[in-house]
Amino acid sequence: MKVVAGATHGAGKPASSQFGLINLLKAGAAQLIVLHHLAFYGPMSDHARALLPSLVDWLSNSARIAVQVFLVIGGFLAAKSLAPSGHAGYAYPLGAIWRRYAKLAPAFLAATLIASVASALAARWMSHDSISAPATLAQLGAHALLLHGVLGYPSVSAGAWYVAIDFQLYALMVLALWVGGIVEGKRPLSWLMPLAAAFGITLSLLYFNLDADWDNWAPYFFGSYGMGVMAWWASDPRRKTGFAVLLMMMALLPAVAGLALEFRSRIALAAVVASLLFLFGRVKTTSDGRAWTVINSLGKISYSVFLIHFPVCLLVNAVFTRFVQPEPEVQAFGMLVAWGFSLAAGALFHRWVEAPLGRLIQTITEQVAVRDVHIPRPLPARIGGVTLR
Structure with a gap:
């Protein structure tokens, strides 16, 4: 990967740069998730299986x-935005949690x-x-x-559980930073949050992740998410x-211990x-070059x-x-069609739904924040450099 250092292109415009590995991993993982659901749910895959079982x-x-x-990338980027240096303390936890909800939920x-x-x-x-x-x-x-998983409602769509878990993990990270700031008081403890994250990883991998009853x-x-946090x-x-x-x-080390206790390929992948x-x-990589342009675009959507x-x-x-013969070759082609349409639909959904909704929610949030600034409030207390309200 080419490291960017003040690169420019075109008429003096700075070249856009992105975390290339992250986009590569996201793009590849997204394709595998689509193909997994195509193979798991069928019925096209039931017929196509005869070709490549x-x-x-x-x-x-x-x-x-x-x-x-x-999950790992989520923890990596959460640490980047919430605590880039690994220090405890977060002044407005509810605001951060709301922003994450507003990014995911609409x-x-x-x-x-x-x-x-x-x-x-489809039922017709x-x-x-x-x-x-x-x-x-x-x-x-x-x-x-x-809250569909927590409340016991079946998911309407495959993968819906992940969105709820991502929100829970982010909220947990925010609250841990906030509580950590209170615990520090006036004595900055640079090891506090790394130790807390390591403890959370250990507890997750050696206890919670071994019991499927906790999977909501x-x-x-947190074992996988926390490894991403520590990686940042x-x-x-x-x-x-x-x-x-x-x-x-x-x-x-907690991952190694957890794998020794009970090998789980998902945890091994998270560690890698x-x-x-x-x-x-x-x-960081520039978007110059056809390959990286495609990778960054797939990562974005x-x-x-x-x-x-x-x-x-x-x-x-x-x-x-309904309309096609159940021949393995034709049904396998249908899986490829579904894969291609999924990518096209994802691009359209990002442009016309996800991005506009994100801008709308951001505008509303900023307007509310501006109005709040003009509301007289008592001076906030400060503990260990962390403003509390």
């Missing part, structure tokens, strides 16, 4: 661990409504387990609040090499991704692809079931 079986079962890539709810309509349409042409029952208002409300809650997934802190170029390696070992981010996650691919795949499955 080993591949379809792998996609149906093992490819789902690609979601670990998003597009997610729009995709959930689309999935509900797609299920109803086929009968299959992948079609959800008509969504109730209570079910949609639980999805809007990102953040602690089940350890990769800080201002740190001495020995200190950086020690921080990374604090994240990876965290190690890659530690080594190369901050390297990965959340939209993740949200919208299931209803697209469901409808393509229904069309090929």
Whole structure:
């Protein structure tokens, strides 16, 4: 990857630079998630399996661990935005939690409504387990609040659980930083948050992640997320090499212990991704060159692809079931069609739904914040450099 250092292109314009490895990982993981759901839910894959049974079986079962890539990257980027230096303290935790909700939920709810309509349409042409029952208002409300898993409502769309877990993990990170600032008081403790993260990783991997009953809650997934957090802190170029390696070992040793206790391929993948981010996650690349342009574009729309691919795949499955012969070659082609349409739909969803909704919510939030500034308030207290309200 080419490191950017004041690069320019065109008529003196600065070249746009992005975290190339992150976009590469997000782009690849998103494709595997789409293919996993295509193979797992069928019915096109049921017919296509006769052609490549080993591949379809792998996609149906093992490819789902690609979601670990998003969990680790989520922790990496959360540390970047919330605590780039690894120090405790966060002045306005509720504001940060709200901003994360506003980033995730509007597009997610729009995709959930689309999935509900797609299920109803697909039910006219086929009968299959992948079609959800008509969504109730209570079910949609639980999805809007990102509480569907916690409240026991079935997901309307595949992958809906991840959005709720991402929000929980981010909120947990914010609250941990806020409490850490209170604990520090006037005595800055540079080791507090790395130790807290390492403890959280250990507790997750040696206890919570071994019990599937916790899989609707953040602690089940914090092992992977926390390794991403530690990868950002350890990769800080201002740190001495020995200190950086020690921080990374604090994240990876619990993973090794957890794998020794019970091997889980998803945790092994998370450890590998965290190690890659530690080594190369901050390297930036320009968008020059066709390959990196495609990679960065796919990384940019990965959340939209993740949200919208299931209803697209469901409808393509229904069309090929109703109107096309159940020949393995034709049904395999249908899977490729569904994959391509999912990427196209993701690009359109990002441009016309996710991005506009994000700008709208940001504008509303900023306007509310500006009005709040003019409301007389008592002077806030300060503890250890952290403003409390």
